[in-house]
Amino acid sequence: MPSRFHILLTSFALTASTLSAAQPNIILIMSDDMGFSDIGCYGGEIETPNLDRLAKGGVRLSQFYNTGRCCPTRASLLTGLYPHQAGIGHMMEDRGQEGYRGDLSARSRTIAEVLRPAGYRTYGVGKWHVTKHAVPEGPKHNWPLHRGFDRFYGTITGAGSFYDPGTLTRDDAMISPFADAEYQPKQYYYTDAISDHAVRYIGEHARDHAQQPFFMYMAYTAAHWPMHALPEDVKKYHGRYDAGYESVRQARLLRLKKAGLVAADAGLSPTKGDWSQVKDRAWETRCMEVFAAMIDRMDQGIGRVLAELEKHGQLDNTLIFFLQDNGGCQEPIGRQATPPKFNTQTFPVIAQDAIRLDVIPKQTRDGQPVRQGQGITPGGPNDYIAYGEAWANVSNTPHREYKHFVHEGGISTPLIAYWPAGLPEAQRGRIESQPGHLIDIMATCVDVAGAKYPAEVEGRSIQPLEGVSLMPVLQKSAHDDTRSIFWEHEGNRAHRMGPWKLVAKEDQPWELYDISKDRAEQHDLASEEPDRVRSMAAAWDAWAARAQVLPLGSWKRPDVNAKGARKKGAAKKAEAK
Numbered sequence: 001m002p003s004r005f006h007i008l009l010t011s012f013a014l015t016a017s018t019l020s021a022a023q024p025n026i027i028l029i030m031s032d033d034m035g036f037s038d039i040g041c042y043g044g045e046i047e048t049p050n051l052d053r054l055a056k057g058g059v060r061l062s063q064f065y066n067t068g069r070c071c072p073t074r075a076s077l078l079t080g081l082y083p084h085q086a087g088i089g090h091m092m093e094d095r096g097q098e099g100y101r102g103d104l105s106a107r108s109r110t111i112a113e114v115l116r117p118a119g120y121r122t123y124g125v126g127k128w129h130v131t132k133h134a135v136p137e138g139p140k141h142n143w144p145l146h147r148g149f150d151r152f153y154g155t156i157t158g159a160g161s162f163y164d165p166g167t168l169t170r171d172d173a174m175i176s177p178f179a180d181a182e183y184q185p186k187q188y189y190y191t192d193a194i195s196d197h198a199v200r201y202i203g204e205h206a207r208d209h210a211q212q213p214f215f216m217y218m219a220y221t222a223a224h225w226p227m228h229a230l231p232e233d234v235k236k237y238h239g240r241y242d243a244g245y246e247s248v249r250q251a252r253l254l255r256l257k258k259a260g261l262v263a264a265d266a267g268l269s270p271t272k273g274d275w276s277q278v279k280d281r282a283w284e285t286r287c288m289e290v291f292a293a294m295i296d297r298m299d300q301g302i303g304r305v306l307a308e309l310e311k312h313g314q315l316d317n318t319l320i321f322f323l324q325d326n327g328g329c330q331e332p333i334g335r336q337a338t339p340p341k342f343n344t345q346t347f348p349v350i351a352q353d354a355i356r357l358d359v360i361p362k363q364t365r366d367g368q369p370v371r372q373g374q375g376i377t378p379g380g381p382n383d384y385i386a387y388g389e390a391w392a393n394v395s396n397t398p399h400r401e402y403k404h405f406v407h408e409g410g411i412s413t414p415l416i417a418y419w420p421a422g423l424p425e426a427q428r429g430r431i432e433s434q435p436g437h438l439i440d441i442m443a444t445c446v447d448v449a450g451a452k453y454p455a456e457v458e459g460r461s462i463q464p465l466e467g468v469s470l471m472p473v474l475q476k477s478a479h480d481d482t483r484s485i486f487w488e489h490e491g492n493r494a495h496r497m498g499p500w501k502l503v504a505k506e507d508q509p510w511e512l513y514d515i516s517k518d519r520a521e522q523h524d525l526a527s528e529e530p531d532r533v534r535s536m537a538a539a540w541d542a543w544a545a546r547a548q549v550l551p552l553g554s555w556k557r558p559d560v561n562a563k564g565a566r567k568k569g570a571a572k573k574a575e576a577k
Helices: 002-014 049-057 070-079 111-118 190-208 231-235 245-259 281-311 389-395 439-449 530-546 570-576
Strands: 025-031 059-065 121-127 151-155 168-170 214-219 318-324 412-418 430-432 484-489 492-497 500-504 511-514
Touching: 025 070, 025 281, 025 439, 049 281, 049 318, 049 412, 070 111, 070 439, 111 121, 111 214, 111 439, 121 190, 151 190, 190 214, 190 281, 231 281, 245 389, 281 389, 484 530, 492 530, 500 530, 511 530
Parallel strands: 025 214, 025 318, 059 430, 121 151, 121 214
Antiparallel strands: 059 412, 151 168, 318 412, 484 492, 492 500, 500 511
C-alpha cells in the first residue's frame, strides 16, 4: 500500500539522522473534550505554560485531525487504523457489523503491542475506553495489559467523577481510590492521579529498566464533563469570562492569527449564544471558569512529568506528542434539568473499598445526592454539570460545529510534537500546515522506534497501517498536498484532499469548502464545483466500502438499515421488551 511504502522510505531517510541515536522514549498525551483554541499556544487565555514550553521547543501542526468522538479517536490513535477498521466506528455497543463491534478488533495492533518487540517497556495511564467489557468479573482480552501494556492505572470506561471515578483499575484489577494501598493523596482528584502515576512509572523505569526505552500513553479525562475542579485552580479564573462568549472568541481569533495558526484573513463561524440574554451570568461564567481550571490542573501535571524526565536525563531523547480526542463538547449533561426535588435526600453510605462502575453517579460515597440542573454550582464532588454549547463554541474558535460532527470544530485538534534530539533546531517553535490524522501517530512511532509492524500475529492477519510517518513534516524534509483523509461518525462524513474538504451531516447533501481560504466552512462551493464533488464523493464511497464503514445506519441500532429506517417488525419487538 502507498502508506506503507511511504513509511519505508521515511524510515530509510531517517536511518542516519534519527535512528543512529538511541531509540527515543515516546510519550503520547491526550486530553478529553477540548477545543482547538483552548490551550495557550493555540490562542487560548487558559494558562498552560508547560504545553506552551513544548510548543516553543517543538513543532505545532495547525491542521491535524481526530475522529470527532472519544472512543473512535482512541481506537484510531492506538492502532493507526480508521476507527471502523479497529471495530469502534461508534461507541461501546455491538451494533452487529464488524466496524461497529464496540470492542478493539483482534485484527488490529496497539502501539504498545508493536513497540514492545522493539525493546520498549510500555505504560498506560488514564482513560482507556476501547472495550465494551468494563466490569471486574468480565472478559479482559481488550484491557490494557492484554493489549501490550506492562503497567496501567486508569479507568476502563469513558467518563465519571473526578473525585471518585468508576471502573478505576490498577494493572488488571479494578480498585477503589479510597482503599488503594499504593496511592493515598490528601485529596483524590483523577487528573492528579493520572499525572502522579505517570511520574511514578518514569521514576520506576529509570530505576529498574534504564537500559530500555519506554512508551507511555497518557489519556487525561480533563476537560470532559462533569465540570470538576479544585477550588484553588477555579479561583485563578474568577472573572476572566465575565465579558461573554463573543468577546472571548474574538480575542482568541486575534491570537490565532498573530501566531500563524490560522490565516491572517481567516473568518469566524457564527457565535452560539447571546450574552445579553443570559439570565444567570454568574452560573454561566462559573461553568467556563471550572472548565479552564481543569485544563490548568492537567498542564500542572504535565509539568511534573517534564520535571521527572529532566531529573533522569531523559527529556532530550523523549518524543512527546500532545493532542485532543475531539472538539469542544456541546452535550447538555446536567444543564437542562431543574434542580432535583430530593436535593436534601441522603443515601446509604458506600463502603470505602466498594468498586464503583457508574458514569453518572446518583450519590457520592458519603451518601450525598449528586446534583444537576440550572443554578447548581459546578466544581465539587456532588455536582455533575457540563459547560454547555455556547462555551463549546468558544473552545472551537474559529471553527464550525462540535464533538460528534466532522466539520472543523468537531475534528480539529492541536498537535504539539517535542523532541530536542530528533528535530532540527530550525524547526523549534515552528508551525506546519500539512494536514495529518490520528492514523499517522502509530506510523510515526513505528518509524522512530525502528519497530516492525506485523502482517500476521499467531496465524491471524493484521490490518495494514493506514497512516504515514509525520517525521518528514516535523523535520521539514517533505510535504504532501495530494493525500486523502476520510471520516465518518454517526452518519456525518468527510473527505479532505489537499485544500479541499467535502463534508456532510447525516442524511444531508455534500458541502464543499476550500479550507485554505475558508476553514470556518462558511462558503459552500458544491454547486460551483460539481465535478469535484462527484469525484471526491466517489473516493469517499470507495473508502467507506473497504474501511468497514457501511452500512451507515449501523451506528444507531442493529435493527436499523443503511438508510436509517427501522427494519420491518423491529417496532413490535421493541414494544414487547
